[in-house]
Amino acid sequence: MKKIIFILMLLLLSSQLAHSQFGRNGYLGRQRTAIPRGPEPEPKKPEPKTAEEMVEEEMPKLTEALELNDFEQAVVSSILTKYLKQRIELQILELPADKMRESLEKISINQSKELEEGLPVEKYEAFVDLQENGYNSKKNKKKKKKKKKT
Template sequence: MKKIVKPSGFHFLAILLILFTSSEIFGQYGYGGYGYGRGGYGYGRQRSAIPQTQETPKKEEPKTAEQLVDGEMPSITEALSLNEFESAVLSSVLKKYVQERIEAQILKLPPEKMREVYENITKRQDEELKAGLPLEKYEAFVELQKNGVAKTIKENKKKKKKQKKTKT
């Protein structure tokens, strides 16, 4: 004999509860179908309830005289066509006097006094460079200071092109 089970109110409520909660879970967490995770890789974009704070950028420490000169020396060497010895002489002199300029800035002297100190440093630097470099290299360095490195390199390239054209 077959026993027929009549659905009661409890069975009806249990089925409705399962249907509603399963669709809620699928919708929220991306289970099944082509939800957030696609291919069963997860539950979608994970978010943290804790707000993210942006780190304040750390202050860069000022460069030392050695770092400043070492950063500029390759372009100065290229612009002036210096050999190893001339490059070493120029580098050591520049490091020495750049360090003095940095120390003068730290003192925060009044503008008139600062100008006087800078002029004194520049005079001593020029005298030392005249003694350590050949005259044409020294003059080229003075011209480089007036015009800038990029302009001097451009002019040197133009001169080389003109020389090549005149040779052929």
């Protein structure tokens, strides 16, 4: 009798052991550990771009659209970087809306004056046109002319 109980206990324990090791379906599953996990690290937010990085990113488009030479590129790049830094500093200050608007207008006026002084007239006017209409305006004009010809 003791032998039968011993064998039954042994079978019961071995089935429990197999079940905990391989799961119900007999497949080796994910093992649980007694070690608690710490909080999952939060994904890092990308750092905001600097004024230099933003201007550097836009310069190829500007150079192509305005057909700038190396000297003009350097002038435009330095002016845009200077005034973009000022705009970023204003955003950090979080001024009231009316003061923010007034400051941004002053920055725009100063930027325009410097660009006008640093660029030939036709390239400055093209730059202003580009600011108002975006990069596609020059391409759209070419497409319209092509459509009229055909």
